[in-house]
Amino acid sequence: MLQIMEGSHAIAEAVRLCRPEVVSAYPITPQTHIVERLAEMVADGDLDAEYICVESEFSALSACLGSSAAGSRVYSATSSQGLMLMAEVVFNVAGMRQPIIMSIANRALGAPLSIWNDQQDSISLRDSGWFQLYGEDVQEMTDQHFIAYKAAERHDVLLPGFVCFDGFILSHTYEPVDIPTQEEIDAYLPKYVPYNMLDAKNPISMGMYATPEYYHEFRYETDQAMMRSAAALSEAGKEFGEMFGRDYSEHVESYRMDDADIAFVAMGSLCGTVKDAIDEMRADGIRAGLVKIRTYRPFPKEEIAQALNDVSAVAVLEKNISIGSAMKGAVGPEVLHALNGTGIGVYSYVTGLGGRDIRKKDIRNIADLAAQGKGDMFYGLREEVL
Secondary structure (H helix, E strand, C coil): CEEEEEHHHHHHHHHHHCCCCEEECCCCCCCHHHHHHHHHHHHHCCCCCEEECCCCHHHHHHHHHHHHHCCCCEEEEECHHHHHHHHHHHHHHHHCCCCCEEEEEECCCCCCCCCCCCCHHHHHCCCCCCEEEECCCHHHHHHHHHHHHHHHCCCCCCCCEEEEEECCCCCCCEEEEECCCHHHHHHHCCCCCCCCCCCCCCCCCCCCCCCHHHHHHHHHHHHHHHHHHHHHHHHHHHHHHHHHCCCCCCCEEEECCCCCCEEEEECCCHHHHHHHHHHHHHHCCCCEEEEEECEEECCCHHHHHHHCCCCCEEEEEECCCCCCCCCCCCCHHHHHHHCCCCCCEEEEEECCHHHCCCCHHHHHHHHHHHHCCCCCEECCCCHHHC
Protein backbone atom coordinates (compact mmCIF):
# COMPACT_ATOMS: atom_id res chain seq x y z
CA MET A 1 0.00 0.00 0.00
CA LEU A 2 1.38 3.42 -0.99
CA GLN A 3 1.91 5.72 1.99
CA ILE A 4 3.68 9.02 2.64
CA MET A 5 6.22 8.14 5.33
CA GLU A 6 9.37 9.37 6.97
CA GLY A 7 12.28 7.22 5.82
CA SER A 8 13.07 5.97 9.33
CA HIS A 9 9.46 4.94 9.90
CA ALA A 10 9.37 3.14 6.55
CA ILE A 11 12.38 1.11 7.63
CA ALA A 12 10.71 0.32 10.96
CA GLU A 13 7.68 -0.95 9.05
CA ALA A 14 9.91 -3.10 6.84
CA VAL A 15 11.66 -4.55 9.87
CA ARG A 16 8.32 -5.31 11.54
CA LEU A 17 7.18 -7.18 8.44
CA CYS A 18 10.39 -9.27 8.54
CA ARG A 19 9.29 -10.60 11.96
CA PRO A 20 12.55 -10.27 13.91
CA GLU A 21 12.45 -12.10 17.23
CA VAL A 22 15.00 -9.84 18.92
CA VAL A 23 15.74 -6.12 18.44
CA SER A 24 18.53 -4.40 20.32
CA ALA A 25 19.89 -0.96 19.55
CA TYR A 26 21.10 2.20 21.22
CA PRO A 27 19.74 5.57 20.03
CA ILE A 28 22.11 7.79 18.06
CA THR A 29 21.35 10.59 15.61
CA PRO A 30 20.13 10.17 12.88
CA GLN A 31 19.15 6.54 13.43
CA THR A 32 17.03 7.09 16.55
CA HIS A 33 13.59 7.32 14.90
CA ILE A 34 13.91 3.76 13.59
CA VAL A 35 14.39 2.11 16.96
CA GLU A 36 11.97 4.47 18.71
CA ARG A 37 9.25 3.30 16.35
CA LEU A 38 10.22 -0.35 16.76
CA ALA A 39 10.11 0.06 20.56
CA GLU A 40 6.60 1.47 20.22
CA MET A 41 5.58 -1.48 18.04
CA VAL A 42 6.83 -3.97 20.62
CA ALA A 43 5.15 -2.07 23.49
CA ASP A 44 1.86 -1.88 21.60
CA GLY A 45 1.92 -5.54 20.66
CA ASP A 46 2.29 -4.84 16.92
CA LEU A 47 5.66 -6.62 16.82
CA ASP A 48 6.11 -9.91 18.65
CA ALA A 49 9.76 -9.49 19.57
CA GLU A 50 12.06 -9.03 22.53
CA TYR A 51 13.34 -5.45 22.63
CA ILE A 52 16.56 -5.39 24.65
CA CYS A 53 17.45 -2.02 26.18
CA VAL A 54 21.19 -1.59 26.64
CA GLU A 55 23.70 1.02 27.77
CA SER A 56 25.77 1.38 24.58
CA GLU A 57 26.10 0.34 20.95
CA PHE A 58 28.74 -2.21 21.93
CA SER A 59 26.19 -3.84 24.25
CA ALA A 60 23.47 -3.62 21.61
CA LEU A 61 25.32 -5.63 19.01
CA SER A 62 26.64 -8.01 21.68
CA ALA A 63 23.05 -8.76 22.66
CA CYS A 64 22.19 -9.25 19.00
CA LEU A 65 25.11 -11.65 18.54
CA GLY A 66 24.06 -13.80 21.47
CA SER A 67 20.44 -13.81 20.34
CA SER A 68 21.38 -14.80 16.81
CA ALA A 69 23.67 -17.55 18.06
CA ALA A 70 20.67 -18.86 20.04
CA GLY A 71 18.71 -19.18 16.80
CA SER A 72 16.70 -15.94 16.55
CA ARG A 73 16.18 -13.58 13.63
CA VAL A 74 17.79 -10.37 14.86
CA TYR A 75 17.84 -6.68 13.92
CA SER A 76 19.79 -3.60 14.96
CA ALA A 77 20.53 -0.10 13.71
CA THR A 78 23.22 2.49 14.29
CA SER A 79 25.21 5.35 12.84
CA SER A 80 28.63 7.01 12.88
CA GLN A 81 30.36 6.82 16.28
CA GLY A 82 27.91 4.15 17.36
CA LEU A 83 29.12 1.86 14.59
CA MET A 84 32.71 2.53 15.61
CA LEU A 85 31.91 1.57 19.21
CA MET A 86 30.45 -1.67 17.85
CA ALA A 87 33.50 -2.42 15.69
CA GLU A 88 34.88 -5.29 17.78
CA VAL A 89 31.52 -7.04 17.75
CA VAL A 90 30.95 -6.26 14.06
CA PHE A 91 33.93 -8.45 13.20
CA ASN A 92 32.82 -11.15 15.65
CA VAL A 93 29.34 -11.33 14.10
CA ALA A 94 30.78 -11.95 10.63
CA GLY A 95 33.40 -14.39 11.90
CA MET A 96 30.72 -16.38 13.73
CA ARG A 97 28.58 -16.30 10.55
CA GLN A 98 25.47 -14.83 12.17
CA PRO A 99 23.00 -13.33 9.61
CA ILE A 100 22.14 -10.15 11.51
CA ILE A 101 20.78 -7.23 9.48
CA MET A 102 21.65 -3.72 10.63
CA SER A 103 20.48 -0.38 9.26
CA ILE A 104 23.21 2.24 8.95
CA ALA A 105 21.99 5.83 8.78
CA ASN A 106 25.22 7.12 7.28
CA ARG A 107 26.79 10.00 9.19
CA ALA A 108 30.24 11.60 9.30
CA LEU A 109 32.79 10.50 11.89
CA GLY A 110 34.56 12.72 14.43
CA ALA A 111 36.67 14.52 15.18
CA PRO A 112 35.54 17.22 14.65
CA LEU A 113 32.02 16.22 15.66
CA SER A 114 29.50 16.25 12.84
CA ILE A 115 25.91 15.05 12.77
CA TRP A 116 25.63 15.51 9.00
CA ASN A 117 25.89 12.92 6.27
CA ASP A 118 28.71 11.24 4.50
CA GLN A 119 29.45 7.52 4.06
CA GLN A 120 32.65 7.24 6.09
CA ASP A 121 31.14 5.10 8.87
CA SER A 122 30.07 2.08 6.83
CA ILE A 123 32.95 2.44 4.36
CA SER A 124 35.41 2.25 7.27
CA LEU A 125 34.10 -1.26 8.03
CA ARG A 126 34.08 -2.47 4.44
CA ASP A 127 36.50 -5.31 5.33
CA SER A 128 34.58 -6.59 8.35
CA GLY A 129 32.71 -9.37 6.52
CA TRP A 130 29.27 -7.74 6.29
CA PHE A 131 27.73 -7.26 2.85
CA GLN A 132 26.82 -3.63 2.20
CA LEU A 133 23.78 -2.29 0.32
CA TYR A 134 23.24 1.42 -0.42
CA GLY A 135 19.83 2.97 -1.16
CA GLU A 136 19.15 5.98 -3.37
CA ASP A 137 15.69 6.80 -2.02
CA VAL A 138 13.28 5.77 0.71
CA GLN A 139 11.62 3.07 -1.40
CA GLU A 140 14.88 1.43 -2.32
CA MET A 141 16.34 1.45 1.20
CA THR A 142 13.07 0.03 2.55
CA ASP A 143 12.97 -2.80 0.04
CA GLN A 144 16.62 -3.64 0.65
CA HIS A 145 15.82 -4.83 4.18
CA PHE A 146 13.61 -7.62 2.86
CA ILE A 147 16.25 -8.63 0.32
CA ALA A 148 19.05 -8.47 2.90
CA TYR A 149 17.35 -10.91 5.27
CA LYS A 150 16.50 -13.34 2.49
CA ALA A 151 20.09 -13.43 1.20
CA ALA A 152 21.85 -13.37 4.59
CA GLU A 153 19.93 -16.33 5.99
CA ARG A 154 20.68 -18.69 3.11
CA HIS A 155 22.78 -21.57 4.40
CA ASP A 156 25.33 -21.07 1.62
CA VAL A 157 25.83 -17.46 2.79
CA LEU A 158 25.19 -16.95 6.53
CA LEU A 159 26.70 -13.49 6.65
CA PRO A 160 25.45 -10.29 8.27
CA GLY A 161 24.53 -7.24 6.21
CA PHE A 162 24.48 -3.45 6.40
CA VAL A 163 21.61 -1.63 4.72
CA CYS A 164 23.07 1.87 4.31
CA PHE A 165 21.27 5.13 3.55
CA ASP A 166 22.17 8.79 3.88
CA GLY A 167 21.38 10.15 7.32
CA PHE A 168 18.79 12.97 7.47
CA ILE A 169 18.72 13.19 3.65
CA LEU A 170 16.77 9.93 3.56
CA SER A 171 16.17 8.94 7.18
CA HIS A 172 14.17 12.11 7.93
CA THR A 173 12.66 12.75 4.49
CA TYR A 174 8.99 12.01 3.76
CA GLU A 175 8.40 10.22 0.46
CA PRO A 176 5.72 7.96 -1.04
CA VAL A 177 6.56 4.36 -0.12
CA ASP A 178 4.86 1.16 -1.21
CA ILE A 179 4.70 -0.99 1.94
CA PRO A 180 3.83 -4.66 1.30
CA THR A 181 1.34 -6.53 3.44
CA GLN A 182 2.39 -9.02 6.11
CA GLU A 183 1.00 -11.85 4.01
CA GLU A 184 3.08 -10.79 1.02
CA ILE A 185 6.30 -10.62 3.02
CA ASP A 186 5.56 -13.94 4.72
CA ALA A 187 5.32 -15.45 1.24
CA TYR A 188 8.62 -13.82 0.23
CA LEU A 189 10.68 -14.24 3.41
CA PRO A 190 10.31 -17.65 5.08
CA LYS A 191 10.72 -18.28 8.78
CA TYR A 192 14.38 -18.23 9.83
CA VAL A 193 15.93 -21.70 10.11
CA PRO A 194 19.37 -21.45 11.75
CA TYR A 195 22.18 -23.63 10.40
CA ASN A 196 23.77 -23.91 13.86
CA MET A 197 22.53 -22.65 17.19
CA LEU A 198 23.37 -22.81 20.87
CA ASP A 199 21.37 -25.60 22.49
CA ALA A 200 21.98 -27.07 25.93
CA LYS A 201 20.74 -30.45 24.71
CA ASN A 202 23.21 -30.45 21.80
CA PRO A 203 26.13 -28.29 22.98
CA ILE A 204 28.49 -26.64 20.53
CA SER A 205 31.01 -23.79 20.78
CA MET A 206 31.07 -20.66 18.65
CA GLY A 207 33.74 -18.02 18.14
CA MET A 208 36.44 -19.99 19.88
CA TYR A 209 40.21 -19.57 19.96
CA ALA A 210 41.94 -20.38 16.64
CA THR A 211 45.63 -21.16 16.31
CA PRO A 212 47.66 -20.09 13.26
CA GLU A 213 47.06 -23.55 11.78
CA TYR A 214 43.34 -22.74 11.39
CA TYR A 215 42.75 -18.97 11.51
CA HIS A 216 43.86 -18.38 7.90
CA GLU A 217 41.19 -20.74 6.59
CA PHE A 218 38.46 -19.06 8.62
CA ARG A 219 39.14 -15.78 6.83
CA TYR A 220 39.16 -17.59 3.48
CA GLU A 221 35.79 -19.17 4.19
CA THR A 222 34.28 -15.80 5.14
CA ASP A 223 35.56 -14.32 1.89
CA GLN A 224 34.09 -17.19 -0.12
CA ALA A 225 30.73 -16.73 1.59
CA MET A 226 30.88 -13.04 0.72
CA MET A 227 31.47 -13.87 -2.92
CA ARG A 228 28.51 -16.29 -2.86
CA SER A 229 26.34 -13.54 -1.37
CA ALA A 230 26.48 -11.73 -4.72
CA ALA A 231 24.33 -14.41 -6.35
CA ALA A 232 22.12 -14.69 -3.27
CA LEU A 233 21.41 -10.95 -3.26
CA SER A 234 20.77 -10.97 -7.00
CA GLU A 235 18.37 -13.91 -6.78
CA ALA A 236 16.57 -12.36 -3.80
CA GLY A 237 16.32 -9.07 -5.69
CA LYS A 238 14.95 -10.78 -8.78
CA GLU A 239 12.33 -12.68 -6.79
CA PHE A 240 11.36 -9.45 -5.04
CA GLY A 241 10.89 -7.83 -8.45
CA GLU A 242 8.69 -10.67 -9.65
CA MET A 243 6.48 -10.34 -6.57
CA PHE A 244 6.39 -6.57 -6.10
CA GLY A 245 7.38 -5.04 -9.45
CA ARG A 246 10.65 -3.47 -8.26
CA ASP A 247 13.59 -5.48 -9.56
CA TYR A 248 16.87 -5.42 -7.59
CA SER A 249 18.61 -8.28 -9.36
CA GLU A 250 21.44 -6.03 -10.56
CA HIS A 251 24.18 -4.82 -8.23
CA VAL A 252 24.65 -1.68 -10.30
CA GLU A 253 22.12 0.50 -12.08
CA SER A 254 22.91 2.51 -15.21
CA TYR A 255 21.39 5.83 -16.17
CA ARG A 256 21.79 7.20 -19.72
CA MET A 257 24.87 5.05 -20.26
CA ASP A 258 24.02 3.78 -23.78
CA ASP A 259 26.16 6.39 -25.54
CA ALA A 260 27.92 8.04 -22.58
CA ASP A 261 31.44 9.37 -23.01
CA ILE A 262 31.93 10.49 -19.40
CA ALA A 263 30.50 8.36 -16.61
CA PHE A 264 29.91 9.15 -12.96
CA VAL A 265 30.02 6.43 -10.32
CA ALA A 266 28.20 7.12 -7.06
CA MET A 267 26.23 5.54 -4.20
CA GLY A 268 23.22 6.65 -2.18
CA SER A 269 21.00 9.71 -2.41
CA LEU A 270 23.63 11.66 -4.36
CA CYS A 271 22.61 9.65 -7.40
CA GLY A 272 19.38 11.65 -7.71
CA THR A 273 21.30 14.91 -7.99
CA VAL A 274 23.69 13.34 -10.50
CA LYS A 275 20.78 12.21 -12.69
CA ASP A 276 19.34 15.73 -12.76
CA ALA A 277 22.78 17.16 -13.62
CA ILE A 278 23.22 14.60 -16.40
CA ASP A 279 19.88 15.58 -17.94
CA GLU A 280 21.00 19.22 -18.05
CA MET A 281 24.41 18.27 -19.44
CA ARG A 282 22.78 16.16 -22.12
CA ALA A 283 20.69 19.16 -23.17
CA ASP A 284 23.98 20.99 -23.71
CA GLY A 285 25.45 18.17 -25.78
CA ILE A 286 27.60 16.59 -23.07
CA ARG A 287 27.23 12.81 -23.22
CA ALA A 288 27.34 11.94 -19.54
CA GLY A 289 25.89 8.95 -17.70
CA LEU A 290 25.74 7.40 -14.26
CA VAL A 291 26.56 3.98 -12.85
CA LYS A 292 24.97 3.69 -9.43
CA ILE A 293 26.49 1.13 -7.09
CA ARG A 294 23.75 -0.59 -5.13
CA THR A 295 25.94 -3.38 -3.69
CA TYR A 296 29.35 -2.22 -2.48
CA ARG A 297 30.29 -5.45 -0.70
CA PRO A 298 30.72 -7.82 -2.38
CA PHE A 299 32.09 -5.38 -4.95
CA PRO A 300 30.42 -5.96 -8.36
CA LYS A 301 33.62 -5.97 -10.41
CA GLU A 302 32.23 -7.61 -13.56
CA GLU A 303 29.08 -5.47 -13.63
CA ILE A 304 31.13 -2.30 -13.20
CA ALA A 305 33.50 -3.30 -16.01
CA GLN A 306 30.60 -4.03 -18.35
CA ALA A 307 28.73 -0.83 -17.54
CA LEU A 308 31.81 1.39 -18.04
CA ASN A 309 33.38 -0.43 -20.96
CA ASP A 310 32.71 2.19 -23.67
CA VAL A 311 33.45 5.49 -21.88
CA SER A 312 36.59 7.61 -22.08
CA ALA A 313 36.65 8.84 -18.47
CA VAL A 314 35.09 7.86 -15.13
CA ALA A 315 34.48 10.31 -12.27
CA VAL A 316 33.97 8.49 -8.96
CA LEU A 317 32.11 10.67 -6.47
CA GLU A 318 33.42 9.71 -3.03
CA LYS A 319 31.45 10.65 0.09
CA ASN A 320 34.27 9.10 2.08
CA ILE A 321 38.02 9.44 2.44
CA SER A 322 40.74 6.79 2.55
CA ILE A 323 43.37 8.93 4.22
CA GLY A 324 46.79 8.53 2.68
CA SER A 325 45.66 6.62 -0.42
CA ALA A 326 46.72 7.82 -3.85
CA MET A 327 43.15 8.12 -5.14
CA LYS A 328 41.87 9.69 -1.87
CA GLY A 329 38.61 7.71 -1.78
CA ALA A 330 37.74 4.05 -1.13
CA VAL A 331 35.52 3.34 -4.16
CA GLY A 332 37.82 4.66 -6.91
CA PRO A 333 40.55 2.03 -6.51
CA GLU A 334 37.94 -0.73 -6.84
CA VAL A 335 36.58 0.81 -10.05
CA LEU A 336 40.13 1.26 -11.35
CA HIS A 337 40.86 -2.41 -10.69
CA ALA A 338 37.64 -3.45 -12.44
CA LEU A 339 38.74 -1.51 -15.54
CA ASN A 340 42.38 -2.62 -15.40
CA GLY A 341 43.88 -2.82 -18.89
CA THR A 342 41.09 -0.92 -20.64
CA GLY A 343 42.94 2.42 -20.77
CA ILE A 344 39.89 4.23 -19.40
CA GLY A 345 40.78 7.11 -17.09
CA VAL A 346 39.36 6.63 -13.58
CA TYR A 347 39.46 9.59 -11.18
CA SER A 348 38.24 9.97 -7.60
CA TYR A 349 36.70 13.16 -6.25
CA VAL A 350 36.25 13.35 -2.48
CA THR A 351 33.24 15.57 -1.96
CA GLY A 352 30.30 16.15 0.35
CA LEU A 353 32.13 15.24 3.54
CA GLY A 354 30.37 16.23 6.75
CA GLY A 355 27.17 17.03 4.87
CA ARG A 356 28.53 19.69 2.50
CA ASP A 357 26.16 20.31 -0.39
CA ILE A 358 26.95 18.72 -3.75
CA ARG A 359 25.18 20.80 -6.35
CA LYS A 360 24.45 20.20 -10.01
CA LYS A 361 27.05 22.78 -11.00
CA ASP A 362 29.61 20.80 -8.97
CA ILE A 363 28.72 17.66 -10.93
CA ARG A 364 29.28 19.51 -14.17
CA ASN A 365 32.60 20.91 -12.98
CA ILE A 366 33.75 17.43 -12.00
CA ALA A 367 32.82 16.16 -15.48
CA ASP A 368 35.07 18.87 -16.96
CA LEU A 369 37.93 17.86 -14.68
CA ALA A 370 37.57 14.19 -15.61
CA ALA A 371 37.55 15.05 -19.32
CA GLN A 372 40.85 16.87 -18.77
CA GLY A 373 42.36 13.94 -16.89
CA LYS A 374 42.44 15.84 -13.59
CA GLY A 375 41.30 13.94 -10.54
CA ASP A 376 42.17 12.07 -7.34
CA MET A 377 41.49 15.18 -5.33
CA PHE A 378 39.41 16.85 -2.65
CA TYR A 379 36.84 18.73 -4.70
CA GLY A 380 35.55 22.11 -3.51
CA LEU A 381 38.08 22.92 -0.78
CA ARG A 382 37.69 26.32 0.85
CA GLU A 383 40.10 28.90 -0.56
CA GLU A 384 41.95 29.48 2.70
CA VAL A 385 43.23 25.90 2.92
CA LEU A 386 44.52 25.68 -0.65
